Amino acid sequence: LDLEAVANDEEDQSDRVSDLYTCGVDDFSETEIRDGVECLNYLIDNLIVGILVSNNYFRTQEELKAVPGGELHEYLKDCRLSEGDAKELIVEFFLRDLIFSSLYSHFFEGEVFSAVGSGALQNSLELMMAKLVSGGE
Amino acid sequence: VSNEFLKCGLSDLYAFSGKHDHHALQRWRSFSVEAIFKMNHDVETAFNYQLTTSIANLELLIQKIMAETSGDFFLIDYTEHHQLIQIVKTARDLSFRIQHGIVSCRLFVTIIASGEVNNDVVGTYAFGLERLAEGPGVRTVLLEAKVTTGRRLRSFVGY
Numbered sequence: 001l002d003l004e005a006v007a008n009d010e011e012d013q014s015d016r017v018s019d020l021y022t023c024g025v026d027d028f029s030e031t032e033i034r035d036g037v038e039c040l041n042y043l044i045d046n047l048i049v050g051i052l053v054s055n056n057y058f059r060t061q062e063e064l065k066a067v068p069g070g071e072l073h074e075y076l077k078d079c080r081l082s083e084g085d086a087k088e089l090i091v092e093f094f095l096r097d098l099i100f101s102s103l104y105s106h107f108f109e110g111e112v113f114s115a116v117g118s119g120a121l122q123n124s125l126e127l128m129m130a131k132l133v134s135g136g137e
Numbered sequence: 138v139s140n141e142f143l144k145c146g147l148s149d150l151y152a153f154s155g156k157h158d159h160h161a162l163q164r165w166r167s168f169s170v171e172a173i174f175k176m177n178h179d180v181e182t183a184f185n186y187q188l189t190t191s192i193a194n195l196e197l198l199i200q201k202i203m204a205e206t207s208g209d210f211f212l213i214d215y216t217e218h219h220q221l222i223q224i225v226k227t228a229r230d231l232s233f234r235i236q237h238g239i240v241s242c243r244l245f246v247t248i249i250a251s252g253e254v255n256n257d258v259v260g261t262y263a264f265g266l267e268r269l270a271e272g273p274g275v276r277t278v279l280l281e282a283k284v285t286t287g288r289r290l291r292s293f294v295g296y
Contacts, residue, residue, distance in 0.1 A: 025240070027238030027239070030244070033234060040227050040264060043224045046220065047224060050217060050220065090290070093262070093285045094260070096260065096261065096262055096285075100248055100262075102194065103225070104264075106225075107228040108264075112166060112243070113169075116170065116173050132165065
């Protein structure tokens with residue numbers, strides 16, 4: 001047994017652990033993060049169902065024209081929709097998209113950094129990371 | 138967070154890693170995010186403002202869609218408001234965990250399913266999760282984002 005080699009190896013491992021910059025150990029598992037995403041989806045589901053169950057009255061097609069939105073909004077203000085299930089379905093999709101896209105832009109959008117406060121700070125951080133990735137060029 | 142802090146981080150990073158090192162880059166991001174969340178009061182204030190604003194905006198838009206049945210009826214009552222706060226806090230916490238606690242790879246919360254980019258996606262139905270591993274930059278889907286397509290919607294409403 002090469003005791004010197006073992007000692008060196010242990011020293012190397014100790015250095016790696018104490019050197020936080022090269023430590024690649026995650027604080028959370030992917031499963032925990034995936035559970036977190038599923039939990040978020042579940043909470044949003046609950047909210048949407050609660051809103052739809054307790055409020056069966058939607059605004060009229062004319063009133064809905066004033067609501068801002070994307071493609072789903074085009075369906076929402078379509079006069080062919082009655083007050084029945086179809087409209088409820090469109091409202092549900094619209095509310096879901098509203099909440100998901102809003103949360104995404106606030107907390108998850110960004111190449112490397114997200115939700116760091118101002119857009120200017122996020123841009124600076126993204127630029128610095130891009131510089132690091134390119135080797136400081 | 139001052140530019141000096143970030144510049145220090147950069148020079149430290151080069152000193153420690155000496156080269157382009159994936160884990161070192163991820164650690165730098167982790168340290169930066171931690172510093173932003175914990176050390177910079179202005180950004181914390183911005184986060185609180187963000188939280189309040191996003192809840193208020195969501196409430197406002199929901200109220201524009203759903204009609205009130207009477208003057209005393211509130212669409213977003215205590216229960217829904219509490220749920221919204223919990224949702225936004227969960228999202229913020231998740232965002233922090235992904236950026237600060239994951240260094241072996243990069244995780245992305247997604248709103249469009251892989252391969253759906255060119256289809257007629259009109260909205261998101263559920264968040265997904267993807268991993269970008271070190272190396273060739275291949276994305277792996279850990280949780281598929283659910284989307285609403287125009288085709289699906291038209292079939293539901295009988296167009």
